[in-house]
Amino acid sequence: ILNVEQSPQSLHVQEGDSTNFTCSFPSSNFYALHWYRWETAKSPEALFVMTLNGDEKKKGRISATLNTKEGYSYLYIKGSQPEDSATYLCAFTMDSSYKLIFGSGTRLLVRP
Amino acid sequence: DAGVTQSPTHLIKTRGQQVTLRCSPKSGHDTVSWYQQALGQGPQFIFQYYEEEERQRGNFPDRFSGHQFPNYSSELNVNALLLGDSALYLCASSWNTGEETQYFGPGTRLLVL
Numbered sequence: 001i002l003n004v005e006q007s008p009q010s011l012h013v014q015e016g017d018s019t020n021f022t023c024s025f026p027s028s029n030f031y032a033l034h035w036y037r038w039e040t041a042k043s044p045e046a047l048f049v050m051t052l053n054g055d056e057k058k059k060g061r062i063s064a065t066l067n068t069k070e071g072y073s074y075l076y077i078k079g080s081q082p083e084d085s086a087t088y089l090c091a092f093t094m095d096s097s098y099k100l101i102f103g104s105g106t107r108l109l110v111r112p
Numbered sequence: 113d114a115g116v117t118q119s120p121t122h123l124i125k126t127r128g129q130q131v132t133l134r135c136s137p138k139s140g141h142d143t144v145s146w147y148q149q150a151l152g153q154g155p156q157f158i159f160q161y162y163e164e165e166e167r168q169r170g171n172f173p174d175r176f177s178g179h180q181f182p183n184y185s186s187e188l189n190v191n192a193l194l195l196g197d198s199a200l201y202l203c204a205s206s207w208n209t210g211e212e213t214q215y216f217g218p219g220t221r222l223l224v225l
Contacts, residue, residue, distance in 0.1 A: 034213065041218075043215075043217055049212075089154060089155075091154070091155075098143075099145070099157035100145075100147075100157060100204075102154030103154050104152065104153055104154045105154055
């Protein structure tokens, strides 16, 4: 059974706090790791796709790192804002497979 | 440029009925995937269509079937609905490579009574 684990399940922070989440995935047959942000009543929004061990990607105040050997990725948000409140999903794809295998997500609430 | 669109947004059906959900991919995309998201879980892969063929399938029964049209739009059909089929159904489109990002629509919320 291929499991993607995300922690924590939920997080409440104050505006201006920096925060990070973890995504753990099976390291064998790895192909790519995806991060999505999903605001209520909207479509999941793609943040990053990473494929190489040691990859780091950045988009504004959000960044992500990838360790394919040990099977984890971190997502960092610097100086959280209320508009960052959303569920953050990670998903991985295996070699020779097209499907995204998702974790259950981390729900972030940023209080003003 | 319109993103991925899905219809309808909400649907209520009763057990045993059949339902068809529709998806139009992002402009230029040729591959469509369908996911089911039950409450409290991440989306689960149902199947993917490319060149009007089902290319890969997840662990869903044959009651779940699909179709892709020459314009790349897609339908998801579910027969003999069960209460457990109540979920958010998401469509995602992409180009035909494994690495490329899958872009999601807003989903169709199905409630089976």
